[in-house]
Amino acid sequence: MNQVVATTELNTVFEECLILKQELIDGLCAKEKYINPKFFYDEMGSQLFEKIMQLPEYYPSRTEMSLLEKYKHEIAEALGENIVLIEPGAGNCEKVQCILQTLKPKCYMPIDISAGFLFECARKLQTKFPFIKIHAVADDMKAKVEIPDAFKNNNKVIFYPGSTIGNYKPNEALDFLEHVKDLVGKGGGLLIGVDLQKDKEILDAAYNDEHGITALFNLNALKHANKLLDCKIDTNLFEHVAFYNEDQCRIEMHLESKTEHAYNIDNVSRVCFSEFERIHTEYSYKYTIESFSNMAEKAGLKLEKYWIDDNELFSVQYYKVG
Numbered sequence: 001m002n003q004v005v006a007t008t009e010l011n012t013v014f015e016e017c018l019i020l021k022q023e024l025i026d027g028l029c030a031k032e033k034y035i036n037p038k039f040f041y042d043e044m045g046s047q048l049f050e051k052i053m054q055l056p057e058y059y060p061s062r063t064e065m066s067l068l069e070k071y072k073h074e075i076a077e078a079l080g081e082n083i084v085l086i087e088p089g090a091g092n093c094e095k096v097q098c099i100l101q102t103l104k105p106k107c108y109m110p111i112d113i114s115a116g117f118l119f120e121c122a123r124k125l126q127t128k129f130p131f132i133k134i135h136a137v138a139d140d141m142k143a144k145v146e147i148p149d150a151f152k153n154n155n156k157v158i159f160y161p162g163s164t165i166g167n168y169k170p171n172e173a174l175d176f177l178e179h180v181k182d183l184v185g186k187g188g189g190l191l192i193g194v195d196l197q198k199d200k201e202i203l204d205a206a207y208n209d210e211h212g213i214t215a216l217f218n219l220n221a222l223k224h225a226n227k228l229l230d231c232k233i234d235t236n237l238f239e240h241v242a243f244y245n246e247d248q249c250r251i252e253m254h255l256e257s258k259t260e261h262a263y264n265i266d267n268v269s270r271v272c273f274s275e276f277e278r279i280h281t282e283y284s285y286k287y288t289i290e291s292f293s294n295m296a297e298k299a300g301l302k303l304e305k306y307w308i309d310d311n312e313l314f315s316v317q318y319y320k321v322g
């Protein structure tokens, strides 16, 4: 019996690996090349992102944490008691710690694709908060979430900080918000961090730090792709490019090829890069309170309350299914 389960799990891991490889190959062979931002995150990518969060230029994490800390009592009151708090893309589970003590959810479920990093963070969190059930899930955040039986009837709230929603194009963001609404159902909610539109200079600086950590993070997507595809694309032949596109209200990150070069992948596909050709790696859309709440409303989520800092850099918003 155990053996059957193990074989099934192995097959699933193998199939998932094939899907990820195909996703990478499709992106690298596309007319306009891209790598999905989820490929930033292996062990190294998660560590680099932790460093980014400490950078003086990178205002989002700092500002969001100060909002969560400052307004934790108002947030706890809005979200209510005995909830199940689910965090897709939880990373190092740092931000949730600003509100856990005050909110005291029955269960906290961090979800992340960077499995090793996630389980280590969840283990430390369980020691720190023994009165909360910590139930970590290593999976894609769009996968179906199984709530533990003991908490199936509790109200559910998705915690989605970091303006990770900004990584989606607006139509994809709407799909994700609809997925959230279906997941939490009646009585459920969404506590979300949303980065706000602001001066181009502040935004450009935030994604082009002087120590080059964001550049390393960006290049890590390609290093991770090399590992998964078992190939040797020369990452030294690429440059980090990031800028705010004011027309589209988004940061764009790319890896720009410095020269012409080509590689065989999987004995089947050939990937060719020309000089100055770019691989798109990330968008980070910036919103106003109004533009974001209008989109959420289309997904069936009603803005209950929001909090912003004095410099109007970042927002934390609370929505209810309604």
Ligand SMILES: C[S@@+](CC[C@H](N)C(=O)[O-])C[C@H]1O[C@@H](n2cnc3c(N)ncnc32)[C@H](O)[C@@H]1O
Pocket (backbone or CB within 6 Å): 037, 038, 041, 046, 049, 061, 088, 089, 090, 091, 092, 093, 095, 111, 112, 113, 114, 139, 140, 141, 142, 160, 161, 162, 163, 164
């Ligand atoms: C920008 S970090 C944000 C971390 C944290 N939520 C915060 O605000 O500090 C994004 C996190 O999402 C995870 N992630 C990215 N794509 C994912 C996906 N498709 N499914 C699950 N997790 C994902 C990454 O591993 C990473 O830890």
